Amino acid sequence: MPRHERRPLGELCDIVPGPSGGLLEELSTGIEGVPVISPPDLTGHQTVDTSRVRRVSKETADSLATRYRLREGDVVLVRQSTTGLGRQALVTREQQGWLFATSCLRIAVTSDRLLPSYLLHYLGHAPVRRWLSNRANPGQAVETLTTANLAQLPVLLPGLDSQQALAGALDEINTQLRTHEELSRRLGLLSRAVLTAQLGDARLDGH
Numbered sequence: 001m002p003r004h005e006r007r008p009l010g011e012l013c014d015i016v017p018g019p020s021g022g023l024l025e026e027l028s029t030g031i032e033g034v035p036v037i038s039p040p041d042l043t044g045h046q047t048v049d050t051s052r053v054r055r056v057s058k059e060t061a062d063s064l065a066t067r068y069r070l071r072e073g074d075v076v077l078v079r080q081s082t083t084g085l086g087r088q089a090l091v092t093r094e095q096q097g098w099l100f101a102t103s104c105l106r107i108a109v110t111s112d113r114l115l116p117s118y119l120l121h122y123l124g125h126a127p128v129r130r131w132l133s134n135r136a137n138p139g140q141a142v143e144t145l146t147t148a149n150l151a152q153l154p155v156l157l158p159g160l161d162s163q164q165a166l167a168g169a170l171d172e173i174n175t176q177l178r179t180h181e182e183l184s185r186r187l188g189l190l191s192r193a194v195l196t197a198q199l200g201d202a203r204l205d206g207h
Contacts, residue, residue, distance in 0.1 A: 010151025
């Protein structure tokens with residue numbers, strides 16, 4: 001196995017935890033405004049599910065913009081959760097200008113030796129996930145990862161060409177996984193529809 005340069009994440013990135021809950025009290029799906037990415041919005045395929053994302057008013061977003069506004073290429077990571085600690089997504093061009101919630105943090109790459117797309121997949125690597133979990137107050141009902149702990153994460157740094165090739169291959173795998181899951185979902189719906197069309201959907205106990 002090749003040996004790669006190793007650097008702590010804090011030397012390669014700017015890490016910012018989400019704003020306190022009091023600054024996001026109006027967070028809701030029922031208002032117009034600026035979307036805020038929360039842990040439930042991060043999927044298992046390193047993307048943001050925008051279907052139920054909540055929002056804050058433009059006035060609130062503007063007051064938080066200096067520190068908490070997202071940029072394309074940032075990584076959003078769940079830092080506090082009962083089940084989803086470490087889940088992550090890469091901010092796309094469409095999501096630029098959004099905010100991130102209290103239980104998340106933003107990782108912005110500042111080094112020219114690290115590609116955001118590679119970092120995204122590196123954070124999903126099983127040994128990295130174990131490293132994060134072991135440092136997130138294990139044994140507590142809600143796991144919490146501090147910025148200081150995350151900054152110490154050792155990052156293995158292949159060359160930029162290797163980073164790009166690896167990230168591209170893993171992006172394609174994720175795309176195929178999403179495609180197959182959607183196909184499976186649709187086939188399940190079709191299966192139930194065929195049975196219902198042939199047999200009806202009346203309860204068999206007669207009630």
